[in-house]
Structures are given as structure tokens and as C-alpha cells.
Amino acid sequence: MPKSKRNRPVTLSKTKKKGREHKESIVNSIRDAVEKYNSIYVFSFENMRNLKFKEFREQHKLTSRFFLGSNKVMQVSLGRSAADEIRPGLHKVSKLVCGDSGLFLTNLSREEVERLFNEYEEYDFARTGTSATQTVELKEGPLEQFTHEMEPFLRKQGMPVRLNKGVIELVSNFVVCEEGKPLSPESSRILRLLGTKMATFRLHLICRWSPEDFELYREDFLKLHSSRMTIEEPFRPREKLLEKQRYFQSIHKHTYLKGPLDKITSVAIPLAFAGTTLYLIGRGIYNMSHGIGKKE
Structure with missing residues (x-):
């Protein structure tokens, strides 16, 4: 159904939208971190809990940095292709930033990072829509x-x-x-x-990049994400508009005109009816004012 033009919501909030400047600051922060840290990891997460993740981030604040947010902004900051990548091989990392994922830049060794991510598990209460792990x-x-x-x-x-x-x-x-x-x-x-906790907050490593080499931990991640993208029906605004038009035509057929003759007829008939009505009213007023038609 179309939205009513009469009842328009008026936003009273004074909060400003995050514009281009905010995105540019994120891009600059990521590019500065790429120059500062030795290795970059792409990780995915399941059953995200903000408080738990904030604690994990604070524990490694001195040696590492996390980035979560718009995937497109992170891809642009790293470089989407070999032509615009800021360091050699980072376009491979950029392709894997999709879905529920983030960036982890660190100076820790590879063994230490793998141990941290593999051992990290936090249990919490399940939310609506989560599959139950037990009856x-x-x-x-x-x-x-x-x-x-x-x-x-x-x-x-x-x-x-x-x-x-x-x-x-x-x-x-x-x-x-x-x-x-x-x-x-x-x-x-x-x-x-x-007090039954069924959700487990986990972090999974997807890939690792360093100036020397590139390693992929989960080869099925990109295939799984691409399959989800193909399953989803693409948004077609023109088809949606035509569907709405057909819907209203089926309800109000008399309001939709087919050709020029129908348009002329639909305008001429109401005008003729209105003109006849006005003529009769005026004629009656004239007769009354001049006494025409009175019985002697």
C-alpha cells in the first residue's frame, strides 16, 4: 500500500546522520593501522554479544585493534582490486570481508592469535529466533x-x-x-x-595476511556467503511499482483510463452535468426575481 501524503512523520530528534566525513575517518583509521601492525586477520562471529566482545577487545588493546562496521567501507580502505590495494595482496583480504565479519590487526604471533580465537567461548542466554540446543x-x-x-x-x-x-x-x-x-x-x-544459556558467542578466523604470505583458514566461507547472496531475490523497484499499479487497477477500474476517447468522455460528462445543474439553478433564481411563473 502507498504511504499517505497527509500523515507524514515529523522527526523531532536533532541527531545528525553520519555522512561522508565519518566514513573517511574510518578509512583513514584502517589504513593507518595497516601500516602500524604486522598482520591482518579477517574473522567471523556467531551470536554476537557486545559486552563480551568489548571485554575481549580491552584485553588486547595494547597489541591489537579490531574493526567492525560497514563491510564496504572496510573493503574500500584495504582496496577492492590489485590496482587500488594499499599494500600487496590486500585485495584478497578485502574479498573475504563479507557477512558477519570484521578485521583484526595485531602484532601478536600467528600461534598466539590462533590460540586466542580457538579458545574463546562465552555462553549467554539465547534470543528470539535462535535454534534451541536442547529440549x-x-x-x-x-x-x-x-x-x-x-x-x-x-x-x-x-x-x-x-x-x-x-x-x-x-x-x-x-x-x-x-x-x-x-x-x-x-x-x-x-x-x-x-538460567538456561543456549547461545555461545564464538569468533572464527577466516584468513591471515602478512607482508610475506597469505593464508586462508576457511575455504568454504566465501562460497557460503555467495550462495546466500544468490538465493536472495534481487530488489526490482520497477516490478514492485507495476505490481502496485495492477493492484489498484483491479480495485478501482473506473479511475484508470485506457485511451484518449475515454479521457475526453470522463471529463466532458461531469462538466455537462455541472453546467446543466448551474443553468437550472440560475433559471430558477431569475424566474423568482421577475415573478415569472406565479399564479394570478
């Missing part, structure tokens, strides 16, 4: 881990509960989630209350 089922009976004030909240989450002498009691068995199925908003809230 969680609550048995019928009292739920002593919850206080009586939580009974209305648990009922809103779909749990068959009741208060029995100030203790929340489960009337029947309740399946919170099933293994392999995506979590609903209610399931994710219940798992958080139960």
Missing part, C-alpha cells in the same frame, strides 16, 4: 524457584500455572522449547528466568 520441559508441580509475584507474568508467557498457598504451581507438564526449533519470545524469556 526443556517443566514437570507438573510446584515451581519453588519463582516467587508468588511472578505468577501473572508466567501466565502471560503461556505457562499453565496457579497459586497454591502462596506457591506457584504448574498444573500440567509444559514444554518450554524443543531441540532444533527456533525460540519464541515467550520461550526465550522463560529460559532466562530458568
Whole structure:
């Protein structure tokens, strides 16, 4: 459906958009870091948690630097092709900056970096849409881990509960989630209350670049990302516009004109009707003012 031109949202926020200057500052920061550090790694992440990642970044602040953000900006800063790369071989790194990925520039040795990334794991509560790693089922009976004030909240989450002498009691068995199925908003809230963590925040190395050599850790990463891009339907604005036009034509056929004759007819008929109406009204007023048509 088209947006109404009458009800236009008015933004009262004074926050300015990040323009070209912000992107240029990121490009310059990445290029300065390339000259400063010995090696560059591309890494991917799953189940990103900002606080956990911030702690990991602070631990290696003195010897390394992380970059996360727009993939296109990072690609431009490194060079998308051999012609515009800032250092030899960096266009290979640029091609792998896609999807959920980032840059890690460091002076640490290769063995130390591989050990850090392979050993890093942080468990956290799963969010809505995440696939459950196990089946969680609550048995019928009292739920002593919850206080009586939580009974209305648990009922809103779909749990068959009741208060029995100030203790929340489960009337029947309740399946919170099933293994392999995506979590609903209610399931994710219940798992958080139960203290069950199903999400694991991990970092995976994709490739390594140094002035001497280039090493690819995951050969399937680029193929997997390219397959996802081909599966997605491309955006075709003209087809969307034609689809909307066909939709409105099917609803309001009388408002869409086919040819020049139809246009003339559609304009002439209302004008003739309006002219006749005005003539009759004027004639009536004239007759009344001159007394024409009165019975003696």
C-alpha cells in the first residue's frame, strides 16, 4: 500500500546522520593501522554479544585493534582490486570481508592469535529466533524457584500455572522449547528466568595476511556467503511499482483510463452535468426575481 501524503512523520530528534566525513575517518583509521601492525586477520562471529566482545577487545588493546562496521567501507580502505590495494595482496583480504565479519590487526604471533580465537567461548542466554540446543520441559508441580509475584507474568508467557498457598504451581507438564526449533519470545524469556544459556558467542578466523604470505583458514566461507547472496531475490523497484499499479487497477477500474476517447468522455460528462445543474439553478433564481411563473 502507498504511504499517505497527509500523515507524514515529523522527526523531532536533532541527531545528525553520519555522512561522508565519518566514513573517511574510518578509512583513514584502517589504513593507518595497516601500516602500524604486522598482520591482518579477517574473522567471523556467531551470536554476537557486545559486552563480551568489548571485554575481549580491552584485553588486547595494547597489541591489537579490531574493526567492525560497514563491510564496504572496510573493503574500500584495504582496496577492492590489485590496482587500488594499499599494500600487496590486500585485495584478497578485502574479498573475504563479507557477512558477519570484521578485521583484526595485531602484532601478536600467528600461534598466539590462533590460540586466542580457538579458545574463546562465552555462553549467554539465547534470543528470539535462535535454534534451541536442547529440549526443556517443566514437570507438573510446584515451581519453588519463582516467587508468588511472578505468577501473572508466567501466565502471560503461556505457562499453565496457579497459586497454591502462596506457591506457584504448574498444573500440567509444559514444554518450554524443543531441540532444533527456533525460540519464541515467550520461550526465550522463560529460559532466562530458568538460567538456561543456549547461545555461545564464538569468533572464527577466516584468513591471515602478512607482508610475506597469505593464508586462508576457511575455504568454504566465501562460497557460503555467495550462495546466500544468490538465493536472495534481487530488489526490482520497477516490478514492485507495476505490481502496485495492477493492484489498484483491479480495485478501482473506473479511475484508470485506457485511451484518449475515454479521457475526453470522463471529463466532458461531469462538466455537462455541472453546467446543466448551474443553468437550472440560475433559471430558477431569475424566474423568482421577475415573478415569472406565479399564479394570478
